[in-house]
Amino acid sequence: MKKFLLLLSLFFAVTTLKAQDSxxxxxxxxxxxxxxxxxxxxxxxxxxxxxxxxxxxxxxxxxxxxxxxxxxxxxxxxxxxxxxxxHWVRGAKEEGFIIDGKTRIKVPIAALGMSVGTPAAGITANIVEVKSLKELDALGESVIKGKIVFFNGPFDPRFIETGQGYGAAGIQRFAGPSAAAKYGAAGAIVRSITPALDDYPHTGGTVYAEGGRKIPAAAISTLAANKLSNMLKLRKLPLIKFYFKQSCQTLxxxxxxxxxxxxxxxxxxxxxxxxxxxxxxxxxxxxxxxxxxxxxxxxxxxxxxxxxxxxxxxxxxxxxxxxxxxxxxxxxxxxxxxxxxxxxxxxxxxxxxxxxxxxxxxxxxxxxxxxxxxxxxxxxxxxxxxxxxxxxxxxxxxxxxxxxxxxxxxxxxxxxxxxxxxxxxxxxxxxxxxxxxxxxxxxxxxxxxxxxxxxxxxx
The missing domain is CATH 3.40.630.10 (Zn peptidases)
Incomplete structure (x- = not known):
């Protein structure tokens, strides 16, 4: 009987507490x-x-x-x-163009945070498209040196919690430019980390490896990334080039x-x-x-x-x-x-x-x-x-x-x-x-x- 009364007392105490909390x-x-x-x-x-x-x-x-x-x-x-x-500053608005022979197609880009700037005249180079750091490593210096690496790994829509998709795709932005620099790339363009298809380039930080070479890096909007990727598939690689210019610096x-x-x-x-x-x-x-x-x-x-x-x-x-x-x-x-x-x-x-x-x-x-x-x-x-x-x-x-x-x-x-x-x-x-x-x-x-x-x- 005493045990029953004790349990009953505890039950009412817990119930009262939960009611007060509620x-x-x-x-x-x-x-x-x-x-x-x-x-x-x-x-x-x-x-x-x-x-x-x-x-x-x-x-x-x-x-x-x-x-x-x-x-x-x-x-x-x-x-x-x-x-x-x-104290990183973006400077003047960035410029980006896909160059197809004599045609220049303007595309929305934004310098990645902590990126270095380009030379005053900008950078023009052939493009190497990759969709992962593993693919970048497989190509190596012989393919990448002197090129602009285009990281085009998409945001995986299968993740219900979108932060997981951001984490999976984000490695391209965090580590991609520094990894490309290791193989002699002239610059890096990174697909914006978003499931949306639009013309808003998404900035965000990139991290250069300690003591490594630093190359200019910018985000490109998802619609522009799709356009660039499709053009690369349809034409021979040397015909398509990319130009970008940014004046960011770290003070x-x-x-x-x-x-x-x-x-x-x-x-x-x-x-x-x-x-x-x-x-x-x-x-x-x-x-x-x-x-x-x-x-x-x-x-x-x-x-x-x-x-x-x-x-x-x-x-x-x-x-x-x-x-x-x-x-x-x-x-x-x-x-x-x-x-x-x-x-x-x-x-x-x-x-x-x-x-x-x-x-x-x-x-x-x-x-x-x-x-x-x-x-x-x-x-x-x-x-x-x-x-x-x-x-x-x-x-x-x-x-x-x-x-x-x-x-x-x-x-x-x-x-x-x-x-x-x-x-x-x-x-x-x-x-x-x-x-x-x-x-x-x-x-x-x-x-x-x-x-x-x-x-x-x-x-």
Missing amino acids: LMIRKLYDEALVNGECYENLRYLCKKIGSRLSGSVGAEKSVAWSKKLMDTYGFDKVYLQEVMVP PDVKSYNVIGEVTGSEHPNKFISVGGHLDSWDLAEGAHDDGTGVMQSVEVLRIFKKTGYKPKNSVRAVFFMNEENGHKGGLKYAEVAAQNKEEHIAAIETDEGGFTPRGFSFQGIPAAQLKAINDKYSALFEPYEADRLVAGGGGTDIGPLKETIPSIVLIGFRPDSQRYFDIHHTPNDVFENVNKRELELGAGAIAALVYLIDQHGL
């Missing part, structure tokens, strides 16, 4: 959806400041404005964390900052839950989805807590990381300082997959049993909001270094619907008008709910 989550969502400020904050960031590539005037303005925004919300702490960042590193706001924990002020995105963006547009939505959702979590009167047990930080796009220096600095200060971090959440409809969260590097326990505790609470996919997966680029310095931390990625993100990602089309207000606010509510649950019950 009510609190509803309260957080209501604040996000009725009184949310992340959409208007994003409007200001995009329209009044615009692109924010590390080292630029836009990045500098965004840091000053972000700190001021956090100050107006009255968080317990607001501060800047100094970090040295790369000396400059001082910038991560922007950090904190609500101090009422019971455990030295234990931290971080939620963040990256403040910098590529220079082709406004950086709306990548990653204006992420930083605005992050600060919205703290604003929601303040507005609803929720006082977290643990300290909660909103972190606007600088330099995710072309160096990751902000994430490295945040982890370095956390380790130096011997901070105890429970979890870090990153939102850097756009401001689309929330589907759930991914948890990096935790045992299957722990993930099951998280689902058992939390998935039913997220189900009414259709954000209950709690799965294994990546946390994010900026929070990744925390795992190296604080092994016990749990890294979490916010996972919105992925179908449209890579149509916009790194393009001139990444503008405020392509963000949906309700989707953005639903994401802020979901992240606030998860931070609340972790704060109350842990992982």
Whole structure:
């Protein structure tokens, strides 16, 4: 009988707790959806400041404005964390042409981030088309030397979660130009990493091998890539050439900052839950989805807590990381300082997959049993909001270094619907008008709910 009463007591305790959590989550969502400020904050960031590539005037303005925004919300702490960042500039608009005998066909291109420029007159050369680094290696120097390598591996549409397609195709952009340089290529043109067929070239960073030769590298739009590939198939190779010109360069590193706001924990002020995105963006547009939505959702979590009167047990930080796009220096600095200060971090959440409809969260590097326990505790609470996919997966680029310095931390990625993100990602089309207000606010509510649950019950 005593055992039965104990079990009954536990059942009612758990049921009551879940009811309290459910009510609190509803309260957080209501604040996000009725009184949310992340959409208007994003409007200001995009329209009044615009692109924010590390080292630029836009990045500098965004840091000053972000700190001021956090100050107006009255968080317990607001501060800047100094970090040295790369300063790459695009220069004059790039030019690209397919040359077919005496015919020149203009095509949309964009220099890859951290690429070197071409000579002032540009580069004209025959083309070698490849669809993978393995194919490049098979051809070798005898075929590639003096040519422009055209990396035309398509985005695989079979992946339902499009981030997997991006990862698979992305190796061409990250490593392709440096690999082509090893075989004597004069330059590299890379198919934009997107499932969309359009004339927006997608920029993004490339990484040169340490001590290796650097060649100019540019992205080409998917429609132009298809045109070039078809022309190469129809004509003899020597007849088709490619010309491109770009004036990008890397200047000396400059001082910038991560922007950090904190609500101090009422019971455990030295234990931290971080939620963040990256403040910098590529220079082709406004950086709306990548990653204006992420930083605005992050600060919205703290604003929601303040507005609803929720006082977290643990300290909660909103972190606007600088330099995710072309160096990751902000994430490295945040982890370095956390380790130096011997901070105890429970979890870090990153939102850097756009401001689309929330589907759930991914948890990096935790045992299957722990993930099951998280689902058992939390998935039913997220189900009414259709954000209950709690799965294994990546946390994010900026929070990744925390795992190296604080092994016990749990890294979490916010996972919105992925179908449209890579149509916009790194393009001139990444503008405020392509963000949906309700989707953005639903994401802020979901992240606030998860931070609340972790704060109350842990992982």
